[in-house]
Structures are given as C-alpha cells and as structure tokens.
Amino acid sequence: MASIPLIILEAWVGRPAYKTVVWDWNGTIVEDAWLFVELMNGYLKKQGLPSIDIASYRKNFCFPVIDYYRQLGFNITDKEFRDLGKQFISDYIQGCKRPKLYKGIVDLIRCNYDSGIVQCVLSAQRQDILRMLVAFYGLEKYFSAVIGLDNHYAYGKIDRAQDLSKKLDLDPNSTLMVGDTNHDKAVADSLGWSCVLLSTGHQSTDRLLATNASIADNPLQLKKYIYND
Secondary structure, eight states: OOOOOHHHHHHHHOEESOSEEEEOOBTTTEEOHHHHHHHHHHHHHHTTOOOOOHHHHHHHOOSSHHHHHHHTTOOOOHHHHHHHHHHHHHHHHHHTTSSEEOTTHHHHHHHHHHTTOEEEEEEEEEHHHHHHHHHHTTOGGGOSEEEEESSSSOOOOHHHHHHHHHHHTOOGGGEEEEESSHHHHHHHHHHTOEEEEETTSSSOHHHHHTTTOEEESSHHHHHHHHEEO
C-alpha cells in the first residue's frame, strides 16, 4: 500500500500529538489472552487445580508472572517456576501464530508510520520470539525498535524501557505508551511517558481504571489519543 500524502493524512486524522508511540505486544496488538488461558488450564489440570476462564484471567493476571502462578494455587519455588516457564515457552511457541491481530490495529500502525511517528514494540515476550512474531505478521517495517526480554520469565520490562529511552533519546513529553495492563502504566510512569491502555487485553477494565490511565476500547478510540483530531 502506497503512503498517503501528509497533507491528506492530516486532514483525515489531524496532527500527531506524539512523536513516539511505544506499543506493548501481547493483548495490545495481538488478541491472544485466550491462548494464555488455554495453556494455563493445561498446567492447572496436571496440578489438580481449578481451571480458569477468560474473565477470571483478566481479573487476576499480573506481573511478575510468578505471583500470578501462586495466586492460582501453584506452590512453587523460584526454580520450579523457571522450569515451568521453560515448558510454557515451549508450548507457547507451538501455538503463538494462531492468534489474530486486533481488527483495525494494523491500519492505525500504518497511519502512524505514514504520519512520521516513530513506533517501537516493548514487550515482556522473549526477544527472539517477539522478533519472529513481528516478522510473521508483516509489521517489522513499521517499528524502529523491537524490544523484548532476554529470558522467558516475564518479571517486567521497566529496565528495558529505560534502555529504549536512552537508545532513541526519547522525549518523555512527546512519548505515548500503548498497553493493556497496569504494568504498562507503571512502565510509562517510570519514564514520564503518557499512557493509554486498551480494555480488550490481558486485564479487566476495572483494573485498568484503577491506574488512572486513559482507556480505549478499540483502535478507533485509541487514534483520538494519538492525534489532535
């Protein structure tokens, strides 16, 4: 698809309110909470623990992920968590191409790109898997940086956000974090970035509202935060 001339683009969406948009991946660009529930229920069954549904998952999922495992009833040491984390990643890789991207999200990412907004991905996903998936969905051209973790334990990503900010010399006053969890808000707060949370991801709307972040229910609403339209 050819780029839209800037003068036409601005007439359509308005002028960008931010120079940089930092995207979370899971639950923000990719609609994949259901896959995490499916995998978790397999582990819960092996442990003789109650299964979960998507509503309870979104109500309770948190970072660091080990705390979430313990909420579910797993009585695990740090070593056992690491072993389970390796198993999760092995199972996740087998199914990670099954989820779809949220309807309309690629159009917004492309619009941002054509508007000259610098875009990055910042995820608690393991780096190599994240890069593979960004390429699989055909999105690599739109992102100036794709930043994941160097492990598969999902302890958090504030340190990686700080590295990203230094690497790209990001101006906090013109940087927007787009995510779907309270951890994304904590990341944004730690760097002084603005933040919008999508209500359709890995945490419930009630939990997101408790962060005092701006909330969007879909890419069309999100666009209104990115552009002065």
